[in-house]
Amino acid sequence: MNSALKASARRTQTDRRLQSESELLRAAAELIALRGVAAATFENIGLRAGYSRGLVTQRFGSKQGLIEALIARLQARMEALLDARHLDALDGLEAVLGFVDIFLSNLAEDGEMRAYFVLMAGAVADVSELRAPFAAAHKDVEVRLEALFLRGQAQGVIRAGLNADAAALMVGALLLGLSTQLLVDPGMDLEPIRETSLAALRASFAA
Template sequence: MTQESRRLLVEAATALFAERGYRRTTFEDIAARSGVSRGSIPWHFGGKEGLLAAVVDDLVVRLAAAAGTLDPGTVDQVLGTLTAFTRAPSTGLFAKLMVEADDPGSPLRQVYVGLHDALRGQVRAWVTRLPLPDGVGGEELSTVLLGAVIGIHQQWRVAPEAVDLDRTYSTLAALLRSAGITAPTDR
């Protein structure tokens, strides 16, 4: 039951952090949502920051699993994965975390830095398999693409009626292709 309790706590915390934010979510809230005792949280995670780290790790692992199916993946496949990931309710957590992590003294800051590092690493793993045009570095392109995805995600979370994800990601794919950035299977 230990692994099951841990899973239930991570799922409940993911949903609650996305709905309410990290600071406004209590152990009592997580225990009530998960059906697992409040005392199990520090036992499994050491505290609220440890639980947040587990939530972020779980989301990154799920994204990595989705990205791993794109070997090497076309631009459209990668952007399709990003569209699905953007629509997932749990990714609302990223927008909430950014606001809370912006404060230099926030315990969330390092968690969010780690999240960005992990996501950039996922994008970089895809980008390094692409033939890039002269003057385009893989590290910099990874940062640009992640920035675009984060910006699209945040705009869509705030005003979903104003942002058509499918068309927006199709436009991003067209821009990549026009710059000569294509996966071998795009040709």
């Protein structure tokens, strides 16, 4: 087989692997969002995605591996949404508000985001070692938001006396609280809450 054919075969194999992983993760998220964490067995995930249980084990190895893959998938999708909004081109205050807007605009309609918070709630309630990946993901959000607050202060659009780290934690806690509330009350109308949150945050942080 010549080098071009070998490269094409490798690309095809990689494409198949990425496709199967994506379909397995989507199936896992759907099961968790619809039926809870207990329903997301490797056998059920494989059946829903049209693959074998063995492939799920091969791809993720363990429940923690699956959860870490789901978190990475969600983070990548959020990054794509944030990049599409061009937050880096906005001043610090507008970037913070843009982050909140994107998160809340997608929260009600995104089944994978719902699955993420179902998993997180279970890990916290069970005092499970699976809390660690969630803690790391939330720390990443805190660091990102803190950087936006500091940028806004340097630009003069966010109050200079504001504690940037505390403000980042407060915004993260707001998003976490609303996400949890949506699990308790799936029929909650997020649109007026989104508008009120953005107005309140602007009034609180603006210079």
